[in-house]
Amino acid sequence: KAGVTQTPRYLIKTRGQQVTLSCSPISGHRSVSWYQQTPGQGLQFLFEYFSETQRNKGNFPGRFSGRQFSNSRSEMNVSTLELGDSALYLCASSLGMGQASYEQYFGPGTRLTVT
Amino acid sequence: GENVEQHPSTLSVQEGDSAVIKCTYSDSASNYFPWYKQELGKRPQLIIDIRSNVGEKKDQRIAVTLNKTAKHFSLHITETQPEDSAVYFCAAIIQGAQKLVFGQGTRLTINP
Numbered sequence: 463k464a465g466v467t468q469t470p471r472y473l474i475k476t477r478g479q480q481v482t483l484s485c486s487p488i489s490g491h492r493s494v495s496w497y498q499q500t501p502g503q504g505l506q507f508l509f510e511y512f513s514e515t516q517r518n519k520g521n522f523p524g525r526f527s528g529r530q531f532s533n534s535r536s537e538m539n540v541s542t543l544e545l546g547d548s549a550l551y552l553c554a555s556s557l558g559m560g561q562a563s564y565e566q567y568f569g570p571g572t573r574l575t576v577t
Numbered sequence: 578g579e580n581v582e583q584h585p586s587t588l589s590v591q592e593g594d595s596a597v598i599k600c601t602y603s604d605s606a607s608n609y610f611p612w613y614k615q616e617l618g619k620r621p622q623l624i625i626d627i628r629s630n631v632g633e634k635k636d637q638r639i640a641v642t643l644n645k646t647a648k649h650f651s652l653h654i655t656e657t658q659p660e661d662s663a664v665y666f667c668a669a670i671i672q673g674a675q676k677l678v679f680g681q682g683t684r685l686t687i688n689p
Contacts, residue, residue, distance in 0.1 A: 466620075493675055505621070505666060505679040518676045552620065556675065564609040564670050566677060568620040 464489065466555050466569035474575045480541040483572045485553035487534050493517075493558030494536035495566060496528060499550040511536050512558045540574075548576045579604040581669050583680025591688050596657055598683045600667035601649040607669040610643060610650045611677070616663045625652070654685075662687045 467486045475481050487494050495518075496508040507520040511530035530536045534555075540547055550573050554566035580603040590596045602610075608629035613621035627634045627641045627650065634641050638657075643650040654661055667680040 495675055495677070497677070504681050505668075505677075507676045507678065510675045512675070518674050520676065554677075558675065564675070565611070565623060565626065566675075567623060568613075570620045 466553060466567055468551075468553055468569040468572050470572060471570065472573045472575075474577060475543050476577055477543055477545060479543050480539065481543060481574060483538045483540075483551055483553075483574075485536045485538070485555075485569055487536070487553075487555030488567060491555035491557055491567075492534050493556045493563070494530060494534065495554045495556070496536070496538050497552045497554065498522075499552055499571070500548075505552070508538070543576045545576050548574060550574075579607060579669055579671055579676075579678040581667060581678050581680040583667050583683060585683060586681065587684045587686070589686045589688060590657055592657060592659060594657055596654045596661070596685055596687075598652045598665055598667070598685070599649060600651070600669075600680050601647075602669045602678075603648070604669070604671055605645075605648065606671045608672040609670040610641070611668050611670075612639075612641060612652050613666045613668065614663045615666065615682075621666060657687045659687050659689060661685060 469484045493512045495510040510518040514530045525541045528538045550571045552571045554568045556566045557563045583600045611626035614624045615621045640653045664682045668677045
């Protein structure tokens with residue numbers, strides 16, 4: 463099976479702009495979670511989508527939003543970018559239900575730099 | 578909410594020796610504890626996990642132990658090799674949620 467893919471791999475944006483990141487899960491996985499990774503804060507949970515519905519949410523401002531499509535692909539949007547949003551954004555997919563539902567597999571990430 | 582503490586933040590061992598990384602969690606409702614390995618510039622890779630109904634799990638040179646009473650779990654790597662050098666993250670999930678709460682990571686260096 464193909465692994466989790468993310469596009470684009472690298473992005474450079476200016477403060478105040480918005481950005482959309484995309485994540486394609488492993489075939490058959492219905493849950494997609496998003497995480498922000500920074501040297502100072504480590505790996506932090508943003509939100510999780512399952513069957514096109516946000517099922518869990520972390521403690522990030524409303525500028526961070528997401529959605530999931532019927533084919534389980536997910537997008538994450540950040541509006542009004544701030545310098546502090548510079549980070550590696552990782553998505554992870556899992557079955558979402560059943561015995562192995564907790565096992566999450568990560569994509570390669572999108573490196574976002576805000577200048 | 579859940580909080581996961583990980584120690585040590587850096588660990589250096591001689592090739593062939595064992596390495597142990599420890600984590601504690603705060604929420605007794607947590608029931609799934611994975612460990613991820615992240616090499617420089619690469620994605621976190623799930624290397625082993627354990628559920629709350631199991632005390633120990635082993636996969637070749639890697640083992641994880643869980644003490645539910647003390648709310649801590651540990652990663653043990655035996656016969657370490659240079660390719661074990663990476664940052665290791667522990668995490669916990671609360672039952673019913675898909676939200677992974679991560680420890681701060683341990684940078685493991687294997688010295689030849």
